[in-house]
Amino acid sequence: MQEYVIEFPGDRAGADAHARALAGWLDDSDELRGAARVRMVPPSPGEQGGAADAVVVLAAAAPLYVPFFNWLVERRKSHRVTVRVVRPDGTEQEIEAGSADDAARLLGEVRSALQASDGGE
Numbered sequence: 001m002q003e004y005v006i007e008f009p010g011d012r013a014g015a016d017a018h019a020r021a022l023a024g025w026l027d028d029s030d031e032l033r034g035a036a037r038v039r040m041v042p043p044s045p046g047e048q049g050g051a052a053d054a055v056v057v058l059a060a061a062a063p064l065y066v067p068f069f070n071w072l073v074e075r076r077k078s079h080r081v082t083v084r085v086v087r088p089d090g091t092e093q094e095i096e097a098g099s100a101d102d103a104a105r106l107l108g109e110v111r112s113a114l115q116a117s118d119g120g121e
Contacts, residue, residue, distance in 0.1 A: 019052035
């Protein structure tokens with residue numbers, strides 16, 4: 001199995017909310033139940049408790065991109081979402097979702113981002 005890191009750039013509260021929502025969404029999917037966990041960041045000086053800034057998923061690329069794409073489409077209905085996918089080989093791709101017109105483009109970008117490290121489509 002490969003490990004994928006899906007980061008949420010931006011303010012801590014927004015990153016934490018997106019990371020927890022995505023981890024919960026993936027955990028609800030039959031194919032990925034138990035494969036996702038949030039990555040916590042230590043608290044800044046003067047703060048109590050850490051915040052999540054990313055989701056780490058142990059999965060093959062094929063089962064991950066469909067649930068991830070579905071989450072992006074649902075989440076973008078109420079929030080503009082920017083994510084950075086860090087592939088197992090260390091390469092990164094940033095994806096932004098904000099409008100209904102983004103859906104077709106997003107599926108291609110998500111599939112490409114998650115399959116690139118496998119060398120196939």
